[in-house]
Amino acid sequence: xxxxxxxxxxxxGQRYRLEGERCGHCGAAIFPPRDICPECGKPAKTPAxxxxxxxxxxxxxxxxxxxxxxxxTPYTVALVxxxxxxxVTAQLTDVAPKxxxxxxxxxxxxxxxxxxxxxxxxxxxxxxxxxVGA
Amino acid sequence: xxxxxxxxxxxxxxxxxxxxxVPMYRLPGAEIARVWTGGGRGPVREKAVAGLDEDTITIxxxxxxxxxxxxxxxxxxxxxxxxxxxxxxxxxxxxxxxxAEALGATxxxxxxxxxxxxxAGTEALQAAMGLVGSxxxxxxxAIGADTAQGRPGDELEYTAASGGSAFIIGPAERAxxxxxxxxxxxxxxxxxxxxxxxxxxxxxxxxTGEPAYFHHIESAGRALMEELxxxxxxxxxxxxxxxxxxxxxxxxxxLGFTEAQIETGLLSGxxxxxxxxxxLTGLSAVLDIAKPGDRILLVSFGSGAGSDAFAWELTxxxxxxxxxxxxxADYIKRRVEIDYALYTRYRGKxxx
Amino acid sequence: MRDVAIIGIGQTPVDEHWTTGIRHxxxxxGLSALQDAAIETVDAVYxxxxxxxxxxxxxxxxxxxxxxxxxxxxxxxxxxxxCASGAAALRVGTMAVASGMANLVLALGVEKMTDTGGxxxxxxxxxxxxxxxxxGQGISFVALNALLMxxxxxxxxxxxxxxxxxxVTAHANGVNNPNAMFQSRISAEAYARAPMxxxxxxxxxxxxxxxxxxxxxxxxxxxxRALSPAPVKIRASAVGMAPLAVHxxxxxxxxEAARTSAHKAYQLANVKPEDLDFFELHxxxxxxxxxxxxxxxxAERGKGVQLALDGEITLQGRVPIATMGGLKAxxxxxxxxxxxxxxxxxxxxxxxxxxxxxxxxxxxxxxNIGGSGATIITHILEGMG
Numbered sequence: 001x002x003x004x005x006x007x008x009x010x011x012x013g014q015r016y017r018l019e020g021e022r023c024g025h026c027g028a029a030i031f032p033p034r035d036i037c038p039e040c041g042k043p044a045k046t047p048a049x050x051x052x053x054x055x056x057x058x059x060x061x062x063x064x065x066x067x068x069x070x071x072x073t074p075y076t077v078a079l080v081x082x083x084x085x086x087x088v089t090a091q092l093t094d095v096a097p098k099x100x101x102x103x104x105x106x107x108x109x110x111x112x113x114x115x116x117x118x119x120x121x122x123x124x125x126x127x128x129x130x131x132v133g134a
Numbered sequence: 135x136x137x138x139x140x141x142x143x144x145x146x147x148x149x150x151x152x153x154x155x156v157p158m159y160r161l162p163g164a165e166i167a168r169v170w171t172g173g174g175r176g177p178v179r180e181k182a183v184a185g186l187d188e189d190t191i192t193i194x195x196x197x198x199x200x201x202x203x204x205x206x207x208x209x210x211x212x213x214x215x216x217x218x219x220x221x222x223x224x225x226x227x228x229x230x231x232x233x234a235e236a237l238g239a240t241x242x243x244x245x246x247x248x249x250x251x252x253x254a255g256t257e258a259l260q261a262a263m264g265l266v267g268s269x270x271x272x273x274x275x276a277i278g279a280d281t282a283q284g285r286p287g288d289e290l291e292y293t294a295a296s297g298g299s300a301f302i303i304g305p306a307e308r309a310x311x312x313x314x315x316x317x318x319x320x321x322x323x324x325x326x327x328x329x330x331x332x333x334x335x336x337x338x339x340x341x342t343g344e345p346a347y348f349h350h351i352e353s354a355g356r357a358l359m360e361e362l363x364x365x366x367x368x369x370x371x372x373x374x375x376x377x378x379x380x381x382x383x384x385x386x387x388x389l390g391f392t393e394a395q396i397e398t399g400l401l402s403g404x405x406x407x408x409x410x411x412x413x414l415t416g417l418s419a420v421l422d423i424a425k426p427g428d429r430i431l432l433v434s435f436g437s438g439a440g441s442d443a444f445a446w447e448l449t450x451x452x453x454x455x456x457x458x459x460x461x462x463a464d465y466i467k468r469r470v471e472i473d474y475a476l477y478t479r480y481r482g483k484x485x486x
Numbered sequence: 487m488r489d490v491a492i493i494g495i496g497q498t499p500v501d502e503h504w505t506t507g508i509r510h511x512x513x514x515x516g517l518s519a520l521q522d523a524a525i526e527t528v529d530a531v532y533x534x535x536x537x538x539x540x541x542x543x544x545x546x547x548x549x550x551x552x553x554x555x556x557x558x559x560x561x562x563x564x565x566x567x568x569c570a571s572g573a574a575a576l577r578v579g580t581m582a583v584a585s586g587m588a589n590l591v592l593a594l595g596v597e598k599m600t601d602t603g604g605x606x607x608x609x610x611x612x613x614x615x616x617x618x619x620x621x622g623q624g625i626s627f628v629a630l631n632a633l634l635m636x637x638x639x640x641x642x643x644x645x646x647x648x649x650x651x652x653x654v655t656a657h658a659n660g661v662n663n664p665n666a667m668f669q670s671r672i673s674a675e676a677y678a679r680a681p682m683x684x685x686x687x688x689x690x691x692x693x694x695x696x697x698x699x700x701x702x703x704x705x706x707x708x709x710x711r712a713l714s715p716a717p718v719k720i721r722a723s724a725v726g727m728a729p730l731a732v733h734x735x736x737x738x739x740x741x742e743a744a745r746t747s748a749h750k751a752y753q754l755a756n757v758k759p760e761d762l763d764f765f766e767l768h769x770x771x772x773x774x775x776x777x778x779x780x781x782x783x784x785a786e787r788g789k790g791v792q793l794a795l796d797g798e799i800t801l802q803g804r805v806p807i808a809t810m811g812g813l814k815a816x817x818x819x820x821x822x823x824x825x826x827x828x829x830x831x832x833x834x835x836x837x838x839x840x841x842x843x844x845x846x847x848x849x850x851x852x853x854n855i856g857g858s859g860a861t862i863i864t865h866i867l868e869g870m871g
Contacts, residue, residue, distance in 0.1 A: 011618055016195075016236035032619045038734070049238065058640070060632030061685045062624070066609035069624040072186050077625045077684075079633055079733050087733040089620045093187055094158050094468075097685070102640050110195045110236050111187035113624065122223055124191065124232065125623070132468060133460030 015125035022048035029084035052108030143267015148309025153200020176292035181406025213271025218254025253436025280409035295406025320440030366390035373399035489707035494523025500817030534575030570856030572824025595825030660815025667817035693818035724750035824854035835869035
């Protein structure tokens with residue numbers, strides 16, 4: 001697959017730092033950005049950071065990866081329910097598949113998602129891992 | 135010429151936030167020895183190895199997030215982000231812009247990468263002090279991070295490790311550690327290098343010792359203490375660049391420091407040599423437990439070659455800031471041992 | 487609006503068609519349906535397909551179909567809704583005939599998946615998900631289903647082995663379908679031993695990558711008897727939608743789009759689930775079969791698996807599913823699947839399902855699921871014979 005430089009670039013706020021939106025009408029946290037609040041249906045275009053803290057809602061360890069992700073198998077993907085409410089699809093990292101459990105507290109980190117071959121760009125984005133420290 | 139040696143900005147500055155990051159995978163020296171010499175041990179017990187999805191940029195981001203959490207400033211307040219490393223993921227394209235974007239610090243800031251082997255991070259720290267000290271900005275972020283690689287079978291492979299630390303420099307009034315003064319000592323000494331397009335560095339063997347590591351660290355450390363009219367006894371802690379465990383111990387002794395003064399900041403035995411992150415992660419480990427009034431001497435070394443020396447004095451603010459982010463020890467104890475086979479996969483050493 | 491009936495069906499075997507490309511698959515299924523309807527031309531051709539652009543580098547499948555089928559300047563275009571493309575093409579055709587804008591329509595489904603390697607095909611299939619926020623994170627299409635299965639097992643306490651009968655039953659039914667990719671039985675032991683693709687989805691939870699094409703000819707129901715000895719009336723055609731990404735759904739295990747489309751269909755046809763003689767559901771993964779049974783009103787939440795454990799989904803059971811092998815054994819050439827389901831339902835309703843014929847089958851339902859459940863299309867069919 002060709003490196004989609006502009007596509008990746010457009011998503012840098014979301015991917016690098018999990019930037020969502022906050023609805024000015026009902027206060028809902030929104031991720032990914034939709035510009036229309038999924039809770040109250042009103043316009044919601046104010047960018048807002050999310051804490052990156054959440055817990056595993058469900059997970060799966062992938063043995064057959066799509067093109068571009070094969071170098072990383074086996075890796076675990078999950079739905080992570082963020083403290084603020086939204087659910088995010090993301091990889092888990094720094095954890096062995098056998099140690100993953102539903103309900104496990106996790107935090108967001110920025111990691112390499114993939115590269116576009118040897119010469120193309122390196123794509124970075126959010127993943128989640130078991131919380132470190134306090 | 136002595137009057138010009140000390141580097142101290144007109145406006146007093148200090149560290150207002152700091153943070154470390156060390157990947158969780160560990161490769162024991164004995165495992166490398168098993169593969170390459172049929173047994174024995176290495177110069178460090180084990181080294182930290184970056185996972186498949188980690189590199190200098192991801193290490194820098196996490197260390198910097200910890201520094202921001204401790205500094206309690208908005209990322210937009212940073213006027214510079216400088217990343218020192220010899221393993222920037224791109225040959226052309228800054229690591230610092232990506233780090234800045236991940237932190238939410240863009241767009242009104244300086245962002246660039248430093249390269250000076252293992253002292254690229256402290257070089258960035260000096261520059262940050264200059265920027266804030268001159269009043270060009272109130273806050274600047276300096277990072278030293280690496281995912282260093284040693285040629286398979288080479289003695290460097292035992293120690294070349296991954297990790298890094300980040301420091302936010304700000305006005306002394308807000309500092310957890312005020313800079314008493316700094317100094318740099320640089321010559322052209324080819325003890326270690328990597329040519330363009332080469333995967334692995336080359337080095338001068340024993341030439342990396344006396345004329346390189348020891349000469350530069352001793353010269354910089356001694357000169358700074360002379361300039362500040364301090365002796366080894368005036369410091370609570372000392373941290374030296376740590377390519378192994380032996381060298382920093384020996385240079386500490388020559389400069390008059392005891393083992394007790396260096397052990398807190400000497401991490402190479404358990405994480406290896408994190409290159410641009412090495413002495414700075416030692417500093418993070420010390421700041422994690424140090425107390426107001428403690429003084430710290432930090433002397434880095436970068437091949438090629440040079441040393442940056444810094445004297446810090448801790449303020450009352452240090453205590454409240456320590457627990458606002460994970461400690462260096464939290465990362466070090468997050469340990470997953472891997473074997474040489476997994477290591478070759480994680481570090482991209484399997485090639486067609 | 488006019489009632490619409492199916493007056494002809496055609497299909498290629500589902501297989502790895504190494505010697506046949508996408509145009510000849512369409513040609514074979516399309517002409518066979520025209521022949522079955524005993525007509526030579528139609529007013530429009532709608533082609534359900536998902537992956538021709540990604541895999542064959544071929545867009546404008548409608549133009550390609552009529553060109554190679556010798557249908558000249560007949561109106562034709564592609565309809566895409568991921569794995570629900572086939573049913574979507576049927577629905578577009580149904581709307582055309584019902585509205586009176588066309589009298590005879592060929593609804594065709596085709597997919598050619600084996601021309602790329604496994605990882606490319608895996609990446610192409612992942613395009614059914616949210617490209618930026620699901621697939622972009624390295625999630626495969628299998629893994630999306632695995633996320634649902636893991637959560638389902640956690641919430642309702644089922645074990646992996648409890649899903650075995652979905653696969654075992656499908657394979658047992660595939661044995662008697664000459665067009666099925668797998669015409670062989672599997673055991674519960676083999677199911678349990680199968681390697682994991684994305685935990686907890688094993689190889690035998692998943693439908694295979696394969697090629698195939700199927701087609702039906704639609705006509706106004708009022709003329710159907712004149713045109714066909716055994717027409718089948720489309721009693722309902724209904725679409726349900728849910729947010730594209732699983733993470734955006736309030737209750738991912740509810741399979742909300744299936745519930746919406748099935749209940750709309752029941753209302754349109756004025757029938758209840760228990761009136762149906764069989765249900766050709768979308769068992770791309772065992773978990774999808776369970777969720778679809780629940781959402782469509784055949785089982786309570788969390789009890790879909792119980793129907794399989796109790797043998798209720800077999801040809802002799804209360805809710806026969808996958809009567810000709812389903813997606814698991816007949817195969818799942820994604821964009822063609824929705825039409826295969828309908829072709830098989832027509833065979834049951836015509837009494838031509840061979841060894842798998844259900845006695846007195848009169849009313850059947852098909853349900854085609856796009857992606858992880860964002861677009862779900864249900865049809866209720868009734869034999870007019």
